[in-house]
Amino acid sequence: MLRYPRKPMHPKKNNSTRRIYTVSEITQDIKLILENTFGGVWVEGEISNFRVAGSGHFYFSLKDQTAILAAAMFSRANKDIKFKIEDGLKVICFGKIDVYPPRGQYQLIVERIEPKGIGAQQLAFEQLKNRLFKEGLFDPAHKKVLALMPFRLGIVTSSAGAAIRDILQILKKGAPCIDVVIRSVRVQGESAAGEIAWAVEDFNAFKRVDVIIISRGGGSVEDLWSFNEEAVARAIYNSKIPTISAVGHQINITLSDLVADVFVETPSAAAKIIVDKKNALLAELDGYRYRLTSYVSEIIHGLGNNLVALKHMLKSPQDRLLEKQQLCDEINERLTHDMQHYLNIIKEKTASLIERLGALSPLAVLSRGYSLSMLLPEGTIIKDAARLRLGDKIKTVLGKGSFIGSVEEVIKDKGKGGSLE
């Protein structure tokens, strides 16, 4: 196919040795040579200086460490590119070299472009993921909390697939209290993503489900690709009803997994969440019942104890009487003891007084020779002779013994006191 010009097309013969081209002539020759030689080539390089013109055409450079190649990709060719072209991206391009005479430049007209080292689809996925991440679609703060017990499950999946079978089996066995509403969709192929997104929206319009499970069984990366589409991610993000994404097997993480409020690895695991919730709640309820019963029996037990204590404090009148009697006895005893003590003291005092009195007794005077006379029968002591009459009987007490006599004569003495002479 390659045609090299064997000789200049428009040689101007100036002399036999010099061949002189006009600029247009040489450019035209270069154009022919380059375009014929590089009419369909693969070029590997790094994108730089990428820009999109208003026409939709892409203009950029391909470069490596030592060289740079201008490139253009027209809108007709670039409209189906899934991934985003950006500076620094290493790519492999297919196209042809084109020379643009007005500027004296050559460039690669790119027909196809693919990322180097990574599949175009994978790159598209990474780029979309990055974009949605920056937009906040995976933000944990946006994630909704599942209902305490979602009694009505909405499931977006194929009604003929393995996923619905797994989910229904587990629910039937573990949580038959759950009602299930299925929105059947295609889960792979061109239209799948749109159907999945609509189904999520439909459930939001329908409203009467507590959680939406978006699910399909395992498969190849391509099989699961619908769950990586932007429409699905956005529908899940916009859902007012909490969502569980359960797509494929362990290894695949899809965008729907990242956006959904809860993400599990398999359809079965999604159903198990519901069963676990139910069992945990039943256990919790048992716990409440136990606590309620033990609190009330505690209260009753406590009141019983109080009653015993109060009974103890409440004394019968008989008991009170006995108590008072005892108190009286105690006081009485103490009083007797005190009185005895007091009496003893008085006794002692009296004895000493008597002793002292003895010393002062008139009888003691009598013993020294004085006598004492009393008028009988009254026994009054005679102090004045004038009170006596003849014949009065008198008793005279001596220091030792006494005698009775009668008055023979009365001698009245004018002086104070009697004379002893």
Add this chain to the structure above:
Amino acid sequence: MKEKQSFEDDIKRLQKIVEELSAGKLTLGESLKKYEEGIRLAQSCSAALNEAQRKVELLMKKDGKFSLEKFDDTSLKEEA
């Protein structure tokens, strides 16, 4: 079938009753009343969870209107 909302309300009410009783500040009469209510709530919630009358339906949409159709899941039994 118990509605999600009334179920959640019942659980919340039950939790409150358990708390009130555990605080131990109620009279015997009040305690017994709360106890009765709590046990009743716990039983009705457990009953809702133990119910076994599930429905499986297909959500259909025609001219923007939703309808529910019975989903035949008898074929699922084969692998059970």
